[in-house]
Every structure is written in C-alpha cells, then in structure tokens.
Amino acid sequence: MESAHKNAPESFTSAEECVDKLLEVVGKKIVLALPLGLGKANHFANTLYARAAEDHTISLTIFTALTLERPHGDSDISRRFIQPLLDSHYSQYQDLAYVPARRKGHLPGNIQVIEFFMEPGSLLGNNYAQQHYVSANYTQVPGELISRGVNVIAQMVAPSECGDKYSLSCNPDLTLPVLKLAAQRKDYPLFLLGEVNTQLPYIYGSSELPASAFDFLLKGETFDTPLFAAPALPVTFTEYSIAYHIASLVEDGGTLQVGIGALGDAVCHVLRLRHKENALFCRILNDLVEEDAKRYREELPLCTGTFKRGLYGASEMVPHGFLHLRRAGVLTRRVYADATIQHLLDSDQITDTVQEETLLALKNAGRISCPLTVADTDFLQQLGIVDPSYSWRGHKLLTPDGEEEECDLHSEHGRRRLIGSCLNKKIAGGIWLHGGFYLGPELMYRELRDLDPREGAGLDMIDISFTNDLQSQRDLKLAQRQHARFVNSAMMVTLGGAVVSDALVDNHVVSGVGGQYNFVAQAWDLPGARSIIALPSVRMRDGICESNIVWEYPHTTIPRHLRDVVVTEYGAVDLRGKTDRDVMVAMLSICDTRFQAVLLEQAKHAGKIEKSFSIPESFNKNTPEHLASVFNDEKCLAELPHYPLGTDFSDEEALLAVALQHLRSADKSWWKVLANIFKGRRVWHDKSSSADYIQRCLQRMGYDHTETYEHRLEAYIVAAALHEYIDQRRPLRRE
Known part of the structure; x- marks a missing residue:
C-alpha cells in the first residue's frame, strides 16, 4: 500500500476516476469515515457505494453520524407540504445512496453502515440502523474510528482564494483528531479526500489545512451543489x-x-x-x-x-x-490562546487594547522576560503587542530603522518603542x-x-x-x-x-x-x-x-x-x-x-x-x-415570533409549518376531528382578508382544485388549524 502522505494531492474532476485510484492505492477493504451532518462528500461516497454494490469483492464499511436526507411525508397532508419544498430547496441535493437501501433493508452484504448519532426519530423501527448503532460519547469517536481501522476520510471542503489551503469549515470536529491520532501511529494508512464545494463557507483558523494534507481532491462544477438546509422549526x-x-x-x-x-x-x-x-x-x-x-x-x-x-x-x-x-x-x-493573557483580562488587570500596561502585566506575571527573548518577541508579535517590524539580530532586536536595541521593559521609552504601531489596537487572536x-x-x-x-x-x-x-x-x-x-x-x-x-x-x-x-x-x-x-x-x-x-x-x-x-x-x-x-x-x-x-x-x-x-x-x-396568559399581550406577542431567527420558507409555508406541527400532535378523537371539519368549512367559505391569506396557504397545498371527498375534508382540517394560529396574532418572523 502506498503512503497516505504526499506533497501534493491528486486532483480529479470525475468521482469514478477518483474511486479507481483509491481502490488502486488502498485496496478492496475500505473503512470510510464520513463527517456527521453537513460535511459528507456525498458524490464520492455514492460513487464508491455503487462500485461496492456491483463488485462484492470490495468490503466497504461506512462509519458516520447524523445522515441528512431530503424530507419525506408520512401522510397525504405532509406530502402536499413537502413536495414543493423538494423542488425549490432540495432539487440539486444528492441523497446518500445508502439511505434508501438501508430504509428498505436492501444493503448489500459487503457493505456496512454504522452510526453513532442518528437524525432524531428518523430511524425508529429500522432494524438495520438500530442493530448497527454505536453508543459513544462524541469525544470517544476518534479513538473508535482508529480501532476499527478507518483508512479513508471523505469530506466536503471549501477552497481558499489562492487554492493553497482548504477549510474543513462545517466539520473539523472529528477529522482533526482522527488525523492527529493517525499521525501518532507510525505508518498508519489513512487517506484524506476533499470534495471541493465553493458554496461551503470558508472558515479560517483551526479548520484550515494546507493542500498537501490531502491525498485526493475532487474539483469541478459537479461538486458545486447547494448545501443541505435544515429548516428552522416554529417556536412555541x-x-x-x-x-x-x-x-x-x-x-x-x-x-x-x-x-x-x-x-x-x-x-x-x-x-x-x-x-x-x-x-x-x-x-x-x-x-x-x-x-x-x-x-x-x-x-x-x-x-x-x-x-x-x-x-x-x-x-x-x-x-x-x-x-x-x-x-x-x-x-x-x-478568549485568547494563552492562559496568562486570559487570566489578566478576566481579572481586569489589562484590557484587550494594547497599552504599556499590557507589557508590564505580562512581565509581572512571569509570562515574558526582561529583556525579551526571541520566543517572547514571537509571542508578543503574534498577539499584536510588539511592532511587527522588529526583528532579531544576535541577542538584540533590530528596530524598523535598522538600529540595534536592548529589549528593556523598565523604561517608558523602551516600552513605547517596542509597542510602536500596535499602541491602542486590539490584542490579536481573540475568539x-x-x-x-x-x-x-x-x-x-x-x-x-x-x-x-x-x-x-x-x-x-x-x-x-x-x-x-x-x-x-x-x-x-x-x-x-x-x-x-x-x-x-x-x-x-x-x-x-x-x-x-x-x-x-x-x-x-x-x-x-x-x-x-x-x-x-x-x-x-x-x-x-x-x-x-x-x-x-x-x-x-x-x-x-x-x-x-x-x-x-x-x-x-x-x-x-x-x-x-x-x-x-x-x-x-x-x-x-x-x-x-x-x-x-x-x-x-x-x-x-x-x-x-x-x-x-x-x-x-x-x-x-x-x-x-x-x-x-x-x-x-x-x-x-x-x-398563555403570561404571553397574551400585544408587545409580548410582537417580540415572540414563530421564527425569531428568520426562515427559508415563504410566508404561506411558514404558517403551514406551524399549523401542521399542531395537527401532528392534536387530539384524534372523532368529535374533535368533526368539530375542526365544521370550523374549517366555515373558514373555507369566508371572504374576509384573513381568510384570503388562508386560501393562499390552501392553494400552496394544492387544495384549490380538490375534487375528492377525502381531500376536501383534509382541506377543512388544515384550514381550521391555520385559522387558530392566525388568531394568535403572533408574527411569523422578527422584523
């Protein structure tokens, strides 16, 4: 097996070609780690899954969590709500291929899918998923992956403008510690694949990796797809x-x-x-x-x-x-990546603005020496406390003017010279x-x-x-x-x-x-x-x-x-x-x-x-x-909308989501249902302005051209639920 660490990654525009190369260098026993949630390399994972499904000599184990899938309705009402969302919000999202196979119990014998955290409630009653669940604390998972012999991590990544770095963005959580554990083991065979998506936000800092950290990169328009959106739920x-x-x-x-x-x-x-x-x-x-x-x-x-x-x-x-x-x-x-700086800030001995007192407090705390050492100077320049134009020559600092200077913190002149252009600026590196x-x-x-x-x-x-x-x-x-x-x-x-x-x-x-x-x-x-x-x-x-x-x-x-x-x-x-x-x-x-x-x-x-x-x-x-009595006044209702952070839904969809959430848990006894049908029928025939809004919601559900008796009764029930929530006078969104 070839080394998993190279100076430059191999780039592919075809997932098929990438899988060919992976099988060539890794072999036919693959333990694939996919990040939980958003960061999965879906295109690559699906291509690898299809190859293993065709070739049963390939052993494929997928270890992951929080598998995202497009919503699906469990009733006629919910399907009427969801179908247009699939067209508008998820039309370009590619579900993971193992999802439908696992739901139907049709996973090939040479493919195994293991999860340590499931989308809440989504896999109740699914025998395969229940049998292949691993109960573990989040922090135990990296060690579990290494013990299972994970040899490939496939993750969606964001490219830097120069292309020399890639951000793990939404999911450094497990990838970084697994890479660290693998590096601590001599010759551990772990390959890192990045599926590049420019729509993924580029996050700086710890989640950035140099291009050389990757073994394979998938690039191209095929992989530039919209991110999976998890809609906000209405707040009660x-x-x-x-x-x-x-x-x-x-x-x-x-x-x-x-x-x-x-x-x-x-x-x-x-x-x-x-x-x-x-x-x-x-x-x-x-x-x-x-x-x-x-x-x-x-x-x-x-x-x-x-x-x-x-x-x-x-x-x-x-x-x-x-x-x-x-x-x-x-x-x-x-907060700052130095305990002394943090203690000084929390105890109000310094502020987050660079002053002479900053240097004195660090010296008095024993964090830096007087005169400064090379390490002290590097530390202070990283924090934006010492002028970045200072450099070292021998045992003395070289000033921006080319003069040698003792690193004296005792005098006001020395401190001001060292701080230079950093005076009154914020300490750098705050998170x-x-x-x-x-x-x-x-x-x-x-x-x-x-x-x-x-x-x-x-x-x-x-x-x-x-x-x-x-x-x-x-x-x-x-x-x-x-x-x-x-x-x-x-x-x-x-x-x-x-x-x-x-x-x-x-x-x-x-x-x-x-x-x-x-x-x-x-x-x-x-x-x-x-x-x-x-x-x-x-x-x-x-x-x-x-x-x-x-x-x-x-x-x-x-x-x-x-x-x-x-x-x-x-x-x-x-x-x-x-x-x-x-x-x-x-x-x-x-x-x-x-x-x-x-x-x-x-x-x-x-x-x-x-x-x-x-x-x-x-x-x-x-x-x-x-x-209800506590919240029942105009000012309170105005400040407690159903979607306080906003929503990707239209106004009609947002109100429907509120009403349908209530319907799912509502009393199903026949007299309650009958009462709602009569109430909804009155709303259906109402011509007021609020009823016009309800009619638009019903049109969004496709009830405006309903002919069957069963669908008309459904429309009445939905209309009654919509009317109840319009009566609450709560706004949908925060202005």
Missing part, C-alpha cells in the same frame, strides 16, 4: 418559556453552549431580548417565576441585566442563533466562538459566506476534543470558560434527576448520546459552571398528554449522581448536592399540575417523601393556560 410558547428560565441562569461575562432546534432558537432570541428589550424581558420573567419557586434555585439567583462584558461561545454545535447573538452585541467576550460543527438553514450559510474576514477570524471551528472536554489544554480552558452554561435537551427526566435523552424504553435509539455527557462532565469539573437540561414538562401523542417527568425509566443517558439544573416551561431547579427528598420536591415544582399527584404518591410509597407532604399552592399554576 413552551419553548419560549423554557428559554426565559434558561436566560435567567446565564451570567454576564460567561460561556455558552446550546444545541440546534426550536429550543436553541428560542434561547438565543430571549438572550437577545434580555440585552435589547430588557424591560420586557424582566416583566415576562417576573410573571413566569413565582416567588416561592426561587427557593429551588437559591444558588442560582436570577440574572436579568444586559450584557456589558458579553458572552463567549464554546459549543460542539454552532446553531444559527449564535450569529444573531453576535450581531446583537451579546456574543462579544473574546468569540469555538465550535465543532455547524448545521442550519440556508440563511445561516449565507451569513457565514458574507462574514467580513476580520469578523470571521473570531469564529474558530476546531476539533471536538477542544470543545467537549478538558483533558488537553486544561489550564487554558479553565481560564477561558468562565461561568459556563451548557444547555442540552432531554426527552425525559426521572423524579430523582436521571436524564433520558437517547433511546426509548425498548432500547430503540431516537438519536444518540452525542456530546451531552461530555458537557455534563465539564460542568462538574469547571469552577462556576453548570449543566442545564431542558425539556417540555409534557408531550402530546395522538392527542393524549403524557408527562416527560417520570418516576423511573429502565436506562438513562445522564445518571442521577450527575444531576445539576433541570428546566421546564414552569421553572428552573437546582439539583446539585441536594438530598433525594429535596430533589423530588423540586422536580414536582416544575412538573405539569396534571401529573404532580401521581408522582408524589409514587415518591411517598417509595419512602422518598414524607407522608405528610402536600403539593404547595404555588405549584397549581403549572398549566398551559397560565403560560
């Missing part, structure tokens, strides 16, 4: 309420991690409101948080002020909302967001492409071992990650505080562990950090309401000895260091009123809560009706 009042409680836990000058989805959008939007519309934020929060409830978060007082110091992002997932927080002046705290991967709507990709390079330099996409744990560069991370708040979602939480996030009671995997455990462990290890687990208190299934706070569950993602902060729409509770009895009482305080009595009885029966305890009066407000 439940998510907004959870977001308000979370926003009140975030300290100014702190660190933030948050995930994708409607809750992530809501959290970012409410943090923006806290900064930009502080009076409204405080009023709504005051209405949501009962005075009695504050005792369940005594160690976490309400944070309600604007962000003067700002936040820094350290998140495996970079959601669209982080870009909004940056523009809003919230994500402004910068406002470290991320592992990103995924979002087309709006997000456009914003990333349009970032000014100076602004983009503060966004560093980096390997997952940096964002998700503290094992490497521990002192630096301790300095950077002040007052960290790690926000993650769960499906259920037990009354004792154990968290269920990845699988159902029968062990069918919904998504995966991902990085959740990593961030929970970090929160316990970082001084002042907290893990925040967020979930709606209830879920609707076929019109039946079920509690997401349960007495017990056969397995957990986060064990109860790591319980920390749990948030529902009814409040936030601090479980860290509490007794089982106090944990359970606190959890009851954020449980939906309809399920408190049953859970309390179970706790009493188990001897975990005393028989004399009764539900406090303040818990009785934990109802959807109370939440």
Whole structure:
C-alpha cells in the first residue's frame, strides 16, 4: 500500500476516476469515515457505494453520524407540504445512496453502515440502523474510528482564494483528531479526500489545512451543489418559556453552549431580548417565576441585566442563533490562546487594547522576560503587542530603522518603542466562538459566506476534543470558560434527576448520546459552571398528554449522581448536592399540575417523601393556560415570533409549518376531528382578508382544485388549524 502522505494531492474532476485510484492505492477493504451532518462528500461516497454494490469483492464499511436526507411525508397532508419544498430547496441535493437501501433493508452484504448519532426519530423501527448503532460519547469517536481501522476520510471542503489551503469549515470536529491520532501511529494508512464545494463557507483558523494534507481532491462544477438546509422549526410558547428560565441562569461575562432546534432558537432570541428589550424581558420573567419557586434555585439567583462584558461561545454545535447573538452585541467576550493573557483580562488587570500596561502585566506575571527573548518577541508579535517590524539580530532586536536595541521593559521609552504601531489596537487572536460543527438553514450559510474576514477570524471551528472536554489544554480552558452554561435537551427526566435523552424504553435509539455527557462532565469539573437540561414538562401523542417527568425509566443517558439544573416551561431547579427528598420536591415544582399527584404518591410509597407532604399552592399554576396568559399581550406577542431567527420558507409555508406541527400532535378523537371539519368549512367559505391569506396557504397545498371527498375534508382540517394560529396574532418572523 502506498503512503497516505504526499506533497501534493491528486486532483480529479470525475468521482469514478477518483474511486479507481483509491481502490488502486488502498485496496478492496475500505473503512470510510464520513463527517456527521453537513460535511459528507456525498458524490464520492455514492460513487464508491455503487462500485461496492456491483463488485462484492470490495468490503466497504461506512462509519458516520447524523445522515441528512431530503424530507419525506408520512401522510397525504405532509406530502402536499413537502413536495414543493423538494423542488425549490432540495432539487440539486444528492441523497446518500445508502439511505434508501438501508430504509428498505436492501444493503448489500459487503457493505456496512454504522452510526453513532442518528437524525432524531428518523430511524425508529429500522432494524438495520438500530442493530448497527454505536453508543459513544462524541469525544470517544476518534479513538473508535482508529480501532476499527478507518483508512479513508471523505469530506466536503471549501477552497481558499489562492487554492493553497482548504477549510474543513462545517466539520473539523472529528477529522482533526482522527488525523492527529493517525499521525501518532507510525505508518498508519489513512487517506484524506476533499470534495471541493465553493458554496461551503470558508472558515479560517483551526479548520484550515494546507493542500498537501490531502491525498485526493475532487474539483469541478459537479461538486458545486447547494448545501443541505435544515429548516428552522416554529417556536412555541413552551419553548419560549423554557428559554426565559434558561436566560435567567446565564451570567454576564460567561460561556455558552446550546444545541440546534426550536429550543436553541428560542434561547438565543430571549438572550437577545434580555440585552435589547430588557424591560420586557424582566416583566415576562417576573410573571413566569413565582416567588416561592426561587427557593429551588437559591444558588442560582436570577440574572436579568444586559450584557456589558458579553458572552463567549464554546459549543460542539454552532446553531444559527449564535450569529444573531453576535450581531446583537451579546456574543462579544473574546478568549485568547494563552492562559496568562486570559487570566489578566478576566481579572481586569489589562484590557484587550494594547497599552504599556499590557507589557508590564505580562512581565509581572512571569509570562515574558526582561529583556525579551526571541520566543517572547514571537509571542508578543503574534498577539499584536510588539511592532511587527522588529526583528532579531544576535541577542538584540533590530528596530524598523535598522538600529540595534536592548529589549528593556523598565523604561517608558523602551516600552513605547517596542509597542510602536500596535499602541491602542486590539490584542490579536481573540475568539468569540469555538465550535465543532455547524448545521442550519440556508440563511445561516449565507451569513457565514458574507462574514467580513476580520469578523470571521473570531469564529474558530476546531476539533471536538477542544470543545467537549478538558483533558488537553486544561489550564487554558479553565481560564477561558468562565461561568459556563451548557444547555442540552432531554426527552425525559426521572423524579430523582436521571436524564433520558437517547433511546426509548425498548432500547430503540431516537438519536444518540452525542456530546451531552461530555458537557455534563465539564460542568462538574469547571469552577462556576453548570449543566442545564431542558425539556417540555409534557408531550402530546395522538392527542393524549403524557408527562416527560417520570418516576423511573429502565436506562438513562445522564445518571442521577450527575444531576445539576433541570428546566421546564414552569421553572428552573437546582439539583446539585441536594438530598433525594429535596430533589423530588423540586422536580414536582416544575412538573405539569396534571401529573404532580401521581408522582408524589409514587415518591411517598417509595419512602422518598414524607407522608405528610402536600403539593404547595404555588405549584397549581403549572398549566398551559397560565403560560398563555403570561404571553397574551400585544408587545409580548410582537417580540415572540414563530421564527425569531428568520426562515427559508415563504410566508404561506411558514404558517403551514406551524399549523401542521399542531395537527401532528392534536387530539384524534372523532368529535374533535368533526368539530375542526365544521370550523374549517366555515373558514373555507369566508371572504374576509384573513381568510384570503388562508386560501393562499390552501392553494400552496394544492387544495384549490380538490375534487375528492377525502381531500376536501383534509382541506377543512388544515384550514381550521391555520385559522387558530392566525388568531394568535403572533408574527411569523422578527422584523
């Protein structure tokens, strides 16, 4: 086998020719790693898959996660909504070839697909996918790949203007640590292939690799295809309420991690409101948080002020909302790749503007010597503290004028000479967001492409071992990650505080562990950090309401000895260091009123809560009706749109998505359906201006030329749902 490391990569314009060459140099046993989410080299992977499907002497194992596929409807109503989207948003997207084969159970025997994280809920009931799931923490995956003998990484990359570098952009998360592990093993055969797509945003910094790092490159118009867009989901009042409680836990000058989805959008939007519309934020929060409830978060007082110091992002997932927080002046705290600089900044001994005091503080901290050494000078010039025109000759600095100069920090003259043109400029290298991967709507990709390079330099996409744990560069991370708040979602939480996030009671995997455990462990290890687990208190299934706070569950993602902060729409509770009895009482305080009595009885029966305890009066407000009353005024409704970060949908599509989301969980009992049919029929025949808007939505669904009885009834049901949400008076987008 040839070496996987060459001075220049071989370039191809044909995926077929590239596969020919790969098989020639690698052989017929291929363990292929594809990045999770957006960064997969789909064209190459599909060509390789087709070759292996034809030639059963090829052994192909694909190890990946979060396989993206174009949406598909599971009912006539959803298909009517989705089909035009496939034409307008996904017409040029090439699904991975193994997706339909795996769904139908038709994968060839010589091809194996293994995932460690699945698109949530997408592969329930798929026996093959369930059997080939690997349960692993995100940070364990690079080692797992090496142990499985991965020999090819195929990734979509963005080209630099000069073509001498390529950015891993959306997915340096696993590629960088796998490359590092392979390099540590002598003669480990690992080939890196880049599928070049100019539509992928070019991200500078850690995700940049020289062209020589690649063995193969695929270039050409064939590979310049639109990126997979993950549409924003509509945000409900439940998510907004959870977001308000979370926003009140975030300290100014702190660190933030948050995930994708409607809750992530809501959290970012409410943090923006806290900064930009502080009076409204405080009023709504005051209405949501009962005075009695504050005792369940005594160690976490309400944070309600604007962000003067700002936040820094350290998140495996970079959601669209982080870009909004940056523009809003919230994500402004910068961190630096030196622990001493970071300590000096955090303790206000220096500012991020270069002054004489900067040099003195670094000297007093022992970070630099007096006189300066060569290493000191290089360090200071990289940070933009010493004039870049200084150079070394022997043991002395050579000034811009060609004079030799002692590197004396004791005199004002010496310090000013060294600083030179750097005086009053910002210290270089500040990062406002470290991320592992990103995924979002087309709006997000456009914003990333349009970032000014100076602004983009503060966004560093980096390997997952940096964002998700503290094992490497521990002192630096301790300095950077002040007052960290790690926000993650769960499906259920037990009354004792154990968290269920990845699988159902029968062990069918919904998504995966991902990085959740990593961030929970970090929160316990970082001084002042907290893990925040967020979930709606209830879920609707076929019109039946079920509690997401349960007495017990056969397995957990986060064990109860790591319980920390749990948030529902009814409040936030601090479980860290509490007794089982106090944990359970606190959890009851954020449980939906309809399920408190049953859970309390179970706790009493188990001897975990005393028989004399009764539900406090303040818990009785934990109802959807109370939440609706909190948000029901014009100013509040205007600031809490369905799509706070914008959407790729048209207005009609955006409203339909809201209505159809409600229909999926609505009560399916015959009398409810019949009532909606009669209501929708009245709307169908209404001639008012709001009804005209509904008619346009129904036309978008193809109901304007409906002739069959069944389709007309569907149209009535959709019309009723649309009318309900127009009556809410909430805007679709933020102006």
